[in-house]
Structure formats: structure tokens, C-alpha cells
Amino acid sequence: MSCYLNNAATTWPKPECVSESVREFMLKGGANSSRGTSSERDMGTMNLILDCRMRLAELFGGYDDSNPLLVTFTANITEALNFTLRGYLREGMSVITSSMEHNAVMRPLRALENRGVNVEVVRADSHGRLNPSDFENALMNHKYNLAVISHASNVCGTVQPLNEIAELCVKYNVPLVLDTAQTAGVIGINASELKLAALCFTGHKGLMGPQGTGGIIWSPEFASRVEPVITGGTGSYSHLETQPEDMPDKFESGTPNLPGIAGLNSALQWLKDTGIKNIAEKEKLTGEYLLEKLLAVDDLILSGRHDMNNRVSVFAFNVNGIDNGILADELSCSGFETRPGLHCAPSAHKTLNTFPQGALRVSPGYFTSRDDIDSFIEALNTAIGKSK
Ligand SMILES: Cc1ncc(COP(=O)(O)O)c(C=O)c1O
Known part of the structure; x- marks a missing residue:
């Protein structure tokens, strides 16, 4: 995968x-x-x-x-x-x-x-x-x-x-x-x-x-x-x-x-x-789907907005008790490419109270499908289980 x-x-x-x-x-x-x-x-x-x-x-x-x-x-x-x-x-x-x-x-x-x-x-x-x-x-x-x-x-x-x-x-x-x-x-x-x-x-x-x-x-x-x-x-x-x-x-x-x-x-x-409108609409729907599933993951703390208003489909989170780098590495081993850490934005992480540990960032795009999101959430739960 x-x-x-x-x-x-x-x-x-x-x-x-x-x-x-x-x-x-x-x-x-x-x-x-x-x-x-x-x-x-x-x-x-x-x-x-x-x-x-x-x-x-x-x-x-x-x-x-x-x-x-x-x-x-x-x-x-x-x-x-x-x-x-x-x-x-x-x-x-x-x-x-x-x-x-x-x-x-x-x-x-x-x-x-x-x-x-x-x-x-x-x-x-x-x-x-x-x-x-x-x-x-x-x-x-x-x-x-x-x-x-x-x-x-x-x-x-x-x-x-x-x-x-x-x-x-x-x-x-x-x-x-x-x-x-x-x-x-x-x-x-x-x-x-x-x-x-x-x-x-x-x-x-x-x-x-x-x-x-x-x-x-x-x-x-x-x-x-x-x-x-x-x-x-x-x-x-x-x-x-x-x-x-x-x-x-x-x-x-x-x-x-x-x-x-x-x-x-x-x-x-x-x-x-x-059409930019169609791209935005598709990315919003995918983002909404991912957001709902992320919020249902145990011990997951999402940074930033918890809805789809005034946001693009970029999500950052931590899972209590697990280093986000280790989690990203686990996910990468199962084929899911994300980005942990500070994302070249230390001041933003300070504002979001995620400095210095950073966060795991997940950003679906126009070509991401709902199946991709389902598989990601499954892999995330498995990675959390392994890392705890
Ligand atoms: C908000 C923001 N500004 C600037 C940059 C820098 O982009 P580039 O590496 O294409 O110069 C990025 C890249 O992630 C970004 O997200």
C-alpha cells in the first residue's frame, strides 16, 4: 500500500x-x-x-x-x-x-x-x-x-x-x-x-x-x-x-x-x-471525511480548527504519549507519507502550543480518495497501538 x-x-x-x-x-x-x-x-x-x-x-x-x-x-x-x-x-x-x-x-x-x-x-x-x-x-x-x-x-x-x-x-x-x-x-x-x-x-x-x-x-x-x-x-x-x-x-x-x-x-x-471551485469542493469533502475520522481516534489532539470553515485540508495532531516522529515513521513503514516535526514554522507551533515537539501533519490532496483516508485511519490506529 x-x-x-x-x-x-x-x-x-x-x-x-x-x-x-x-x-x-x-x-x-x-x-x-x-x-x-x-x-x-x-x-x-x-x-x-x-x-x-x-x-x-x-x-x-x-x-x-x-x-x-x-x-x-x-x-x-x-x-x-x-x-x-x-x-x-x-x-x-x-x-x-x-x-x-x-x-x-x-x-x-x-x-x-x-x-x-x-x-x-x-x-x-x-x-x-x-x-x-x-x-x-x-x-x-x-x-x-x-x-x-x-x-x-x-x-x-x-x-x-x-x-x-x-x-x-x-x-x-x-x-x-x-x-x-x-x-x-x-x-x-x-x-x-x-x-x-x-x-x-x-x-x-x-x-x-x-x-x-x-x-x-x-x-x-x-x-x-x-x-x-x-x-x-x-x-x-x-x-x-x-x-x-x-x-x-x-x-x-x-x-x-x-x-x-x-x-x-x-x-x-x-x-x-x-476549475478551482471544483478542486476546492473535492478537497473540502475529503478533508471533512478525514477530520471526522481523526476526531474519533482515542487520545488524538488536533491543532487548529475542528471544523472545515476557514481552513484548507491540512491537519496537524499529536497522540497523547507518542512522539509524532515515531508515529510518522511507523506510518511510513506501512506506506503512508505524512510529515512530523515543526514544518519550518516554529513560531506557528508556539502559537498552537505544539512547540518544541511539533505535530504530525496529514495533508490530503485533489487525488486522495476516501479509500485512502479509510486505509490511513486503520494504519494510524495500528501505529498507535504499536507505539504505546
Ligand atoms: C506557508 C508557506 N510559505 C512558504 C513556503 C515555502 O515554499 P517553497 O519551498 O516552495 O519556497 C511553504 C512551504 O511549505 C509554505 O507552506
Whole structure:
């Protein structure tokens, strides 16, 4: 028996069209971008990149009528967050965030703190929800230059009240950067309607693309205020030794992950054909089924929300008296892939009162069936019996 329940780390399997497009690009396309002539292969790569930018801008409600030039490709969301945070925050500035952040946010912020940036962390409640009134209190008491929050927790799946937080950021004139790692492709998000400064995404989770893809949807105003963290060849303005200011070149130096973009492009078509609403509905039903069964397991303590409201299908729990690493190992031996420990989010675990032991995280995905859940619960009960 083999059963993948670690979709919060990366979705698997991917739709078949994704690997087919990566292969096709490697075999038949393969030209670099803006670094050749106007051969058919060169134009094929240019069109592929533009096509993918257009799909991303449309999916995420990009600014200026989904202008594809306001989309930057990065290697993952960690890089996207670093580009926005390190590219914008300077000594003497202040940034506000929540206690539910992944280290993709916290580590750049702590590094910036060492360089004189003031970092304020607003504590979420014990279910991982950031209370908008706590957030507003902080905004009333200090002038922040930037806010950054994750849309949903990668530990317990709690979804933040994004509309309220985004409205507060507009009210107090604070640019908001959003980490959509756990929600892109599962919850619809419109960057320009929410007036986000930057929406950061990763390609390999809910977007169903290959690893090594990600990016940023920018507001044009914010993009103009951010310095590029990486500079170099762009295939454009080659007479200049300074970085072009034009988008998208400003933030895209070096050869991009073209096979990855080919795969992501197909994945985005698959998402459109399947429909995010249908994906969300299916994942919710599977999550509901799993949640009900988890709550019936003896001695199991579930972190975060105990219902399916304002959450994605990511569940974290401990079983009294058993180390979650040992439990995960037992499950792995029977073919069930989960993730124990701290999930790169120590602050989130402190908020949920599961630090330092962490928790066992189970994250079904679009392709998980009810039979998979039944087998998992059976294996979990057996593993608990063995480990006690
Ligand atoms: C909320 C959140 N932010 C950031 C990341 C980092 O993603 P990546 O490794 O794709 O950069 C993750 C990955 O698990 C995540 O869940």
C-alpha cells in the first residue's frame, strides 16, 4: 500500500500533462529566452513564457487588466518572498507580520532585523487565526512600512481573514505582501481587488506545477519601489552595465527554469479546465471525511480548527504519549507519507502550543480518495497501538 498524504509539502501526483510538457520542452523546444535569434525554437520559448505570465496574471487578478509584465518568475515562493522583503525593507523601516508565518517569511525578517529593520509579530489565537482587531491595534500604534502574512497556515490549515487584513492595510496605507503557498490553486485570490503590493506564489503545491517554479504578481507602484536582489543578464539592454528598470527584466536576471515554466503552464491549463471551485469542493469533502475520522481516534489532539470553515485540508495532531516522529515513521513503514516535526514554522507551533515537539501533519490532496483516508485511519490506529 502506498498513500501520499503530504500535499502541503508538494502536491503529488501532478496531472500527467505537466510532465508531458516538461518532456516536450526538453526534447523539442529547449531554446533559451531572449538570448538567440527569431528562430522557431527561440520564438517558441518566448511565447511559452508570455503565455504562462498571462495565465498567472489572469488567475491571480493581476494589476492593469492582468498585465503579464507585472509577473516575475522565481524558483519558488521562498525566493519570491526574499525578493520582496529584502528588496524593499531598509534600516529604520518597520514591518508587521503574524505569529503563524513559515520560515520563508520569518528568516528573511530576522536577518533584516539584524540590519536595523523593526519587526513586529502579532500573535494569532490558539487556532492559528489572526484577529483583525489585534492587527488594527498594532497599525494604530505605529507606522509600518510593510505587512506580510501567509494566507493559510502550513501547519494546521487555518485560513486568515484576508479581506479584513487587506482592508486594514489599505486604511493605514501599509503595502501588503501575501504568501499564498497553501492557498494558490485552492482558493481564488484577486491581487488587484485586494490591493496587494505583491502576491507571492509557489508553482509546485496547489498550482500543480513542477518544483523550482514560483513567482510574484506585483502592483506596479510597489514594484517600482523595490530594488532587485539579483542582478545580471536579462537578454535585453545589453549595452548597459546597470540593471534595466523595465518589467519584467528588473527582477529576472539569468536563465529561468524553462522546463519548469513549460510544466507550470500546462498545470495552469489543467487548473482552468478542472476549475478551482471544483478542486476546492473535492478537497473540502475529503478533508471533512478525514477530520471526522481523526476526531474519533482515542487520545488524538488536533491543532487548529475542528471544523472545515476557514481552513484548507491540512491537519496537524499529536497522540497523547507518542512522539509524532515515531508515529510518522511507523506510518511510513506501512506506506503512508505524512510529515512530523515543526514544518519550518516554529513560531506557528508556539502559537498552537505544539512547540518544541511539533505535530504530525496529514495533508490530503485533489487525488486522495476516501479509500485512502479509510486505509490511513486503520494504519494510524495500528501505529498507535504499536507505539504505546
Ligand atoms: C506557508 C508557506 N510559505 C512558504 C513556503 C515555502 O515554499 P517553497 O519551498 O516552495 O519556497 C511553504 C512551504 O511549505 C509554505 O507552506
